[in-house]
Amino acid sequence: MKFNNIIILFSALFSQVLSLNILGVFPYQGKSHFFVFGPYLKELARRGHNLTVISYFPLKEPIDNYHDIKLSGKVLEDVFPIYRSYWTIIETSLFLKNSGQENCITLLENENVQRLWKTEQKFDLMLMELFNNDCALGLAHKLGLPVVGLTSHVLMPWHYEDYGIQYNPSYVPVLFLEGGTKPTLYQRIERSIFHVYLVYLHKLTCRRNNQKTLAQYFDDVPPLADLAKNVKMLLLYTNYVVSGSGLYPPNVREVGGYHVTKPKELPQDLKKFIEESEHGVVYISFGSMLRSTSTPKDKLDAIIAAVSEIPQRIIWKWEEKTLPGNPKNIFISNWLPQNDILAHPKVLAFYSHCGMLGTTEAIHYGVPMIGMPIFGDQPGNAAAIEESGLGVQIHIKDLTKELLLEKLRIVLNPEFRRKVKELSKVWHDRPQSPMDTAIYWTEYAARTANYTFRTPASSVPLYQYRIWDVTAVILAILIIFIYSIKTVISLVQKRREDRYYEFKTK
Numbered sequence: 001m002k003f004n005n006i007i008i009l010f011s012a013l014f015s016q017v018l019s020l021n022i023l024g025v026f027p028y029q030g031k032s033h034f035f036v037f038g039p040y041l042k043e044l045a046r047r048g049h050n051l052t053v054i055s056y057f058p059l060k061e062p063i064d065n066y067h068d069i070k071l072s073g074k075v076l077e078d079v080f081p082i083y084r085s086y087w088t089i090i091e092t093s094l095f096l097k098n099s100g101q102e103n104c105i106t107l108l109e110n111e112n113v114q115r116l117w118k119t120e121q122k123f124d125l126m127l128m129e130l131f132n133n134d135c136a137l138g139l140a141h142k143l144g145l146p147v148v149g150l151t152s153h154v155l156m157p158w159h160y161e162d163y164g165i166q167y168n169p170s171y172v173p174v175l176f177l178e179g180g181t182k183p184t185l186y187q188r189i190e191r192s193i194f195h196v197y198l199v200y201l202h203k204l205t206c207r208r209n210n211q212k213t214l215a216q217y218f219d220d221v222p223p224l225a226d227l228a229k230n231v232k233m234l235l236l237y238t239n240y241v242v243s244g245s246g247l248y249p250p251n252v253r254e255v256g257g258y259h260v261t262k263p264k265e266l267p268q269d270l271k272k273f274i275e276e277s278e279h280g281v282v283y284i285s286f287g288s289m290l291r292s293t294s295t296p297k298d299k300l301d302a303i304i305a306a307v308s309e310i311p312q313r314i315i316w317k318w319e320e321k322t323l324p325g326n327p328k329n330i331f332i333s334n335w336l337p338q339n340d341i342l343a344h345p346k347v348l349a350f351y352s353h354c355g356m357l358g359t360t361e362a363i364h365y366g367v368p369m370i371g372m373p374i375f376g377d378q379p380g381n382a383a384a385i386e387e388s389g390l391g392v393q394i395h396i397k398d399l400t401k402e403l404l405l406e407k408l409r410i411v412l413n414p415e416f417r418r419k420v421k422e423l424s425k426v427w428h429d430r431p432q433s434p435m436d437t438a439i440y441w442t443e444y445a446a447r448t449a450n451y452t453f454r455t456p457a458s459s460v461p462l463y464q465y466r467i468w469d470v471t472a473v474i475l476a477i478l479i480i481f482i483y484s485i486k487t488v489i490s491l492v493q494k495r496r497e498d499r500y501y502e503f504k505t506k
C-alpha cells in the first residue's frame with residue numbers, strides 16, 4: 001500500500017516533468033527558418049510533450065500530441081534576388097523591420113491565438129522563434145510562461161545586449177557583412193556602423209511598434225527590452241566547430257545540427273544520375289529564399305562555362321525548365337531533396353549561398369563547400385566555412401569562369417575532401433546529439449522555471465559594462481595629478497627666478 005503510494009507520488013512528480021504542455025510561437029513566415037524547427041518540434045511531441053504550435057506551416061500529416069494553429073498569410077520563398085550592395089542591406093533591414101511589425105499584428109489578431117488567453121489555457125513553457133520581432137514575449141508574459149528562444153541562424157544584433165554578450169567588431173561578424181574573425185580596419189568600421197544601425201532600427205521601430213500592438217490587447221505589458229532579458233534559454237543554431245568559438249553565457253546554448261534527419265531513398269532519376277556518374281557529382285543550390293533565375297546573366301554564364309569544363313556531373317536547384325545552352329552534364333529541378341543528395345557518397349562538393357541549413361548538412365556529411373554568400377548571416381557563414389576548413393568562398397562580384405574553376409579544383413582535391421571528412425568527425429564528437437541537447441535544455445528550462453541563469457552582464461548599464469565611468473574617473477585623477485605637479489613645478493621655478501632677480505637687483 002505504502003509502496004503503491006510512493007509509486008503514484010513518483011509518477012505524478014515525473015509526469016509533471018516529463019510531459020510538458022508546450023506553446024510554440026513562430027510568427028515569421030520564412031520557410032527556410034521553419035525547416036530547422038520542424039524536426040525538433042515533432043521530436044518533442046514524439047517524446048510525449050503536448051505541443052500547440054502557432055505558425056504558417058501546419059503539419060501535412062497529423063501526428064500525436066501536435067496541435068497546429070495556422071496563421072494566415074503568404075509564405076516566403078524565392079523572394080530575394082542574387083545580388084549584393086549596401087543598398088540591398090538597407091532594403092533587407094527595412095524588410096525585417098516591416099515584417100517584424102506585421103508578424104505581431106497577424107499573430108495577435110488571430111482568433112485561435114486569442115482563444116489561448118481568453119480561455120486561460122494552461123501551458124508550462126513557451127518556445128518562440130527570436131528573429132525579426134519580440135512580440136510573443138508579451139504573450140508569454142500574459143500567460144506567465146518561461147521562454148525558450150530558438151534561432152535558425154547566428155545571434156541577431158540586438159541579442160548581444162539582451163543576453164549580456166559583448167559585441168566586438170574586432171572578431172565578431174555582423175549580419176550582411178564580410179570579414180569573418182579577421183576583419184580589416186575598413187570592415188571593422190563598416191560592421192560597427194551597421195551593428196549600431198541594426199540594433200537601433202530594431203529597438204526604435206520594430207520593438208516600439210510591437211509594444212504598441214501588445215498594448216491594444218493587454219494592459220501592463222512590461223517593456224519588451226526587459227522581457228527580452230528574461231528569456232530562460234536561447235537555443236542558438238550554430239556550433240563552434242564551424243562557426244568558431246563564441247563567448248556565450250550558460251543560458252545561450254549552441255544546438256546546431258538537430259534538423260538533419262536520416263537520409264531517405266533518392267528518387268529513381270536522381271539516384272541513377274548520381275550513381276552513373278564516373279567522377280562524382282557537384283551539387284549547386286542557392287536555397288529556398290533566393291531566386292536563382294535572378295542571377296545576373298554574366299554570372300550565370302560564368303557558372304555554366306565553369307561547370308561544363310569539369311568531369312563531374314552537376315545537380316542544380318533551378319526554378320526554370322531549362323538552363324541557357326542546355327548543358328548536358330547538368331540535372332536541373334526546382335525541388336531537390338538536399339539532405340539525401342548531400343548524404344550520397346558520390347556527391348563531392350556543394351556550391352551554395354551558405355545558408356545555415358545547407359552549411360549544417362554539408363558539415364554533417366563532410367561535403368566540401370564553395371560558399372557564395374548573398375545576404376543575412378551568409379557572409380559570416382561563408383567566412384566561417386573558409387576559416388574552419390569546410391570550404392572556400394567566392395564573392396559574387398568577383399565571380400568569373402576562371403575563379404570558379406580554380407575553387408572547384410581546390411574543393412574537389414582528394415586531400416581537401418579528406419580533411420573535411422575529419423572536420424565532420426569533430427562536428428559529430430559530442431556528449432549528446434544536437435537533438436538530445438536541444439531537448440535537454442528545453443526540458444531543463446521548464447524544470448528550473450523559478451530560477452534565472454542570465455548573466456548580470458545583461459543588466460549592467462552600457463557605460464559600466466564598457467568601463468567608461470571608471471576610465472573617466474582615473475583619467476580625471478591623472479589629469480588633476482599632472483596639472484598639480486605642473487603647477488608645483490612652475491611655482492618652484494617662479495620662486496627661483498624671483499630670487500635670482502632679487503639677487504641681481506641687489
Ligand SMILES: *[C@@H]1O[C@H](CO)[C@@H](O)[C@H](O)[C@H]1NC(C)=O
Nearest residue numbers: 021050051052053065067121
Ligand atoms: C494538449 O494541447 C491541446 C491543444 O492546445 C489541448 O486541447 C489539450 O487539452 C492538451 N492536452 C493536455 C493533456 O493538456
Ligand SMILES: *[C@@H]1O[C@H](CO)[C@@H](O)[C@H](O)[C@H]1NC(C)=O
Nearest residue numbers: 124445446447448449450451
Ligand atoms: C515555482 O514556484 C512555485 C511557487 O512556489 C511552485 O508552485 C512551482 O511548482 C515552481 N515551479 C517549478 C517548475 O518548480
